[in-house]
Amino acid sequence: MTSETDHRLDPRSVTLQREIGWYVTAGMSVAFIIGLILLFGFRRWYWWAPVWTLGSIGLAWLSYRWAEIEYRHTSYRVDGDGIEITSGVYWRQVCNVPRSRVQHTDVAQGPLERKHGLGRLVIYTAGTAHSKVMLPGLEHHTALTIRDHLLPRESADAV
């Protein structure tokens, strides 16, 4: 786990993201229909049905594809110095959190994540803009291992 190589997230995170994508798509489609009905009334809204269908299919397709694209662009590396997280498709960023600056770490798990056996690593630093660095989509056990690894060993004062 603490090698110098880049790691991908757990592949199941793609499945999770797609599932979330389905829910979002379904929710937005329903909201869109309700909006159309409110706007045009029951008698006319179905004129917009093709737009609605296309929009929903487009959204579904995008969320299906996007999960994979995002997965390909996300990686992390844990070594003795700390953790480095690469993320972002268009706006890419590489964030480095030195281990000596970690205040504390959490592993969070929502209901959907639990279903897929995933965990979300949350690293807190004393910083301002990046006081909370998140790494979602890890296998729960991996997240716990990294958390334990990142726990500050020496009682140095990071502030």
Added chain:
Amino acid sequence: MPSEHRLHPYSIIFAFLTQIRLFVVPGIFVLVGMTSRNGDWWQPWMMLLIIPNAMVSVLRYVTFRYRYAESEMVIRSGLVFRKERHIPYGRIQNIDAVQNVLHRLLNVVEVKVETGGGGTTEATMSVLPMFAFHEMRTRVFAERQAATPEVANATVAPAPALLQLGTRELLLCGFIDNRGAVVIGAAAGVLWELGLFDRLMPTLFGETVTGRGAVRGLFRAAIGNVTVSLERMLMTIAAIAMLFLVVRILSMGWAAVRLNGFKLLVVGGDARTEYGLLTRVAAAIPLRRVQTLTIRETPLHRVFGRVAVRVDTAGGRVEDGNAKPHRESLAPILRREALPDFVRAVVGPAYDGVAWQAMAPGAFRREVKGWLFSALLMFGGLTFWTRWWAVPVMPLLLAWAILGARYTVKHLGWAINDEALLFKSGWLWRRVVIVRLSKIQTVTLGESPFDRRLAMAGLHVDTAGAAEGSVVHIPYLTRDTAATLYAQVSEEAAHRQFKW
């Protein structure tokens, strides 16, 4: 068990006064508003809420206790919900004391203890007797020095003041900072409340688009639609000039009062500032807690050969925009010649012989787009308002955009040395931020789609308690430079422990 201390009995008075200020000032407006605007009948009764509030403050005084344990300060408070707070001496970022006129008459002081955690002051003790404050300072700082033996050996003998500001400098500071606008803003608020605003504004700005207010008349005259008598034009200009002058003078006076007798000492690794004529403030910041140092230079600063220096510590920042106890700059005004020595005294040799690095060659190309865009927006607005008059202005706007971008890029720069990462920016309003390498929390390398087209990247360095103006975000680096710098800074941040 060490004995417990309590607040000064006068605390009740001060708590009461705070309540009164909270309730009575709006109360007056409510009463005034009732006469003029038919306020609701229940509004004055709201003021009765002061009674439970006042009782709470009495209870707070009665239950508030603090004591000095071996390595921490313990504060207990609360009657129903008991709260016990332990603050290790080593974690205390600074201890501030505020004394307004009444405090000084009664020889008491309001003390604020700040730590790195959270957004707000860790503990506010309002009010303590003066000797208790001195005791707290001695104890906390003595304990801390015991924890770091190198400091104990440092000279604790009274050093000469690092910075002392006379009245002349303070007036200059007020002139440059121009905080008179705050006073004017407050006055405008009062006028608004009293309903005078409605009567004042029409004469000044005109009530509608077709109105005949003085400023509007001037504007129209300048555009050429309407002729305005020369007399009236001059009067308006004079009035505006007067307003600006009054604002400046107010600001100067306010600075002279607020910062009266400003003195900055460095004693045993702590920067101690004292200032204020009416409200006396004494603040102490351990220098090893300084995260970033920011040098500000406005055009007026340059005219007078001065700069302002601020430091950020981890404590005392505010997250959700609540009323922040405004912290003065470490050096509200400083001669340019004294800057290198001053910075050296505060953060060490970080600013000596800085080798500034320029941005990537394509930086101008990136920067100018934003400027051209805003020029275009202005041109659009002008065409809308003045039709053909915008056409001759267009070359001016273009020139401004190109020059602005050029000089902005020219004044961007970064540098790194053994102590710190430095970043300078701004063309007219310049600033230099010095981030100590030992204080860097996270390093982020960012690459936007625009960056990618020109093989560029940006570097963001996060520190604790970074205020708005001291964020380090270096744009327009070549990808290679950014990667090298990123690796170097991450490495330094990971391995560097703070050393004295």
